[in-house]
Amino acid sequence: MREKKLRIVVVFNTTTDAMAAEVCLKKHKVEGRLIPLPSEISAGCGMSWSSPPDLSEEIEEILKTEGIRYENIYTVYM
Amino acid sequence: MIYLDNAATTLHKPQQVIDAVVLAMENFGNVARGTHEESLSASRAVFNTRIKLATLFGCTGGAGNTVFCQNSTEALNIAINGIINEGDHVITTDLEHNSVLRPLYRLEKEKNVKLDFVRADINGNINYDDFEKLINQKTRAIVCTHASNLTGLVLDINIIGGIAKKYGLLFILDASQSAGVFDINMKDMNIDVICFTGHKSLFGPQGTGGMCIARGVEIRPFKTGGTGIKTFSRYQPEEYPVRLEAGTLNSHGIAGLSAALDFIEETGIENIRNKEEGLARRFYEGVKDFENIKIYGDYTKKRAPIVSLNIGDYDSGAISDELASVYEIATRPGGHCAPRAHEALGTVDKGIVRFSFSYFNTEEEIDEAIEAVAELCKK
Numbered sequence: 407m408r409e410k411k412l413r414i415v416v417v418f419n420t421t422t423d424a425m426a427a428e429v430c431l432k433k434h435k436v437e438g439r440l441i442p443l444p445s446e447i448s449a450g451c452g453m454s455w456s457s458p459p460d461l462s463e464e465i466e467e468i469l470k471t472e473g474i475r476y477e478n479i480y481t482v483y484m
Numbered sequence: 485m486i487y488l489d490n491a492a493t494t495l496h497k498p499q500q501v502i503d504a505v506v507l508a509m510e511n512f513g514n515v516a517r518g519t520h521e522e523s524l525s526a527s528r529a530v531f532n533t534r535i536k537l538a539t540l541f542g543c544t545g546g547a548g549n550t551v552f553c554q555n556s557t558e559a560l561n562i563a564i565n566g567i568i569n570e571g572d573h574v575i576t577t578d579l580e581h582n583s584v585l586r587p588l589y590r591l592e593k594e595k596n597v598k599l600d601f602v603r604a605d606i607n608g609n610i611n612y613d614d615f616e617k618l619i620n621q622k623t624r625a626i627v628c629t630h631a632s633n634l635t636g637l638v639l640d641i642n643i644i645g646g647i648a649k650k651y652g653l654l655f656i657l658d659a660s661q662s663a664g665v666f667d668i669n670m671k672d673m674n675i676d677v678i679c680f681t682g683h684k685s686l687f688g689p690q691g692t693g694g695m696c697i698a699r700g701v702e703i704r705p706f707k708t709g710g711t712g713i714k715t716f717s718r719y720q721p722e723e724y725p726v727r728l729e730a731g732t733l734n735s736h737g738i739a740g741l742s743a744a745l746d747f748i749e750e751t752g753i754e755n756i757r758n759k760e761e762g763l764a765r766r767f768y769e770g771v772k773d774f775e776n777i778k779i780y781g782d783y784t785k786k787r788a789p790i791v792s793l794n795i796g797d798y799d800s801g802a803i804s805d806e807l808a809s810v811y812e813i814a815t816r817p818g819g820h821c822a823p824r825a826h827e828a829l830g831t832v833d834k835g836i837v838r839f840s841f842s843y844f845n846t847e848e849e850i851d852e853a854i855e856a857v858a859e860l861c862k863k
Binding site for chain 1: 517518519522524527528531547548712713714715716721723724725812
């Protein structure tokens with residue numbers, strides 16, 4: 407099994423929001439990808455966006471500017 | 485075979501639609517059920533199709549308020565049952581298909597919902613002033629078709645939407661016969677819910693359809709179940725589109741619908757409309773003066789590409805059967821699931837033969853159909 411690392415996880419209410427976020431973040435060339443929602447996060451839809459921890463603010467800014475809905479951003483050791 | 489039953493379903497689909505369905509069947513996992521590439525491919529395709537539909541219909545709720553289901557009938561059932569409350573008053577028209585009428589009649593029977601109908605005259609026309617005259621304090625919604633599937637009359641949804649807005653009513657539109665051919669804009673026309681099917685004038689596969697929901701319009705779920713999200717919540721998620729989409733989506737069909745929407749975009753709605761109207765007009769002009777022919781509807785009005793007729797005292801089933809078995813021309817006889825429109829036209833006893841045209845029909849086919857009708861009129 408892979409080594410655990412600190413990641414940020416962007417959680418969405420619906421798959422549609424996650425899809426919109428993927429399009430948006432790829433457009434902005436943000437490093438990361440859609441992953442299954444970690445079980446320790448109880449809310450949100452089944453897919454989430456995972457990126458390295460230092461990108462949290464940048465992602466928040468992009469999603470807000472582009473009007474993409476998300477529920478929360480968590481930092482997770484996974 | 486000449487296929488002139490396109491108001492029932494378009495037979496000829498663009499090749500790219502067929503290719504997209506095959507590709508999807510070879511590659512798609514389940515939408516929103518994981519983040520492996522196969523599931524994501526399906527999720528992305530469905531999401532892109534939502535965007536295309538939201539754009540086509542000017543959906544104020546955006547892609548997130550664009551919901552998929554099987555067809556217009558299911559969409560109308562979800563919208564009507566999910567919006568209308570016990571004791572509400574609803575206004576609809578005589579031109580409706582049973583996909584509007586039966587959900588409303590059931591609410592009338594089971595939920596004490598009161599119905600009023602804008603009446604159609606013997607030519608299938610309605611008077612728009614009647615909508616306002618029928619409004620009362622309990623009126624909740626106007627539910628109506630954009631185009632009659634029997635006569636082809638296109639209703640002025642700008643007027644109806646304006647009345648709905650003026651009186652604070654919800655406007656639910658059945659776009660079964662108009663999506664992809666006539667301009668529809670939820671915002672400009674004050675439409676709250678558009679119910680559409682993919683397999684008719686949108687040229688998509690059967691089993692694809694859905695609704696666009698204006699921002700702020702609340703629809704109770706018709707079904708609940710698996711959504712791929714919020715597994716441990718006892719209840720259906722509140723958020724659109726999953727609120728109304730329990731169970732596995734028809735992503736294979738939706739991929740085909742997506743390709744069909746691309747075809748419409750590339751071809752241009754206006755070009756599609758002009759060609760279909762031209763074919764319908766050519767057929768109408770070709771047959772209208774035959775002896776023994778009776779044509780229904782008003783040809784001075786804006787029309788969908790439908791021409792409905794009868795010949796002499798023959799039953800519509802006999803005419804349509806003769807057209808199919810002798811001339812290999814596919815048409816639709818009978819009641820067309822539009823009982824009140826037949827009552828208005830006086831055709832309950834023998835039905836009507838409906839010729840409906842598609843972008844993929846040719847002038848040669850129309851001329852052959854005219855010849856066939858000419859022969860039948862002489863017999």
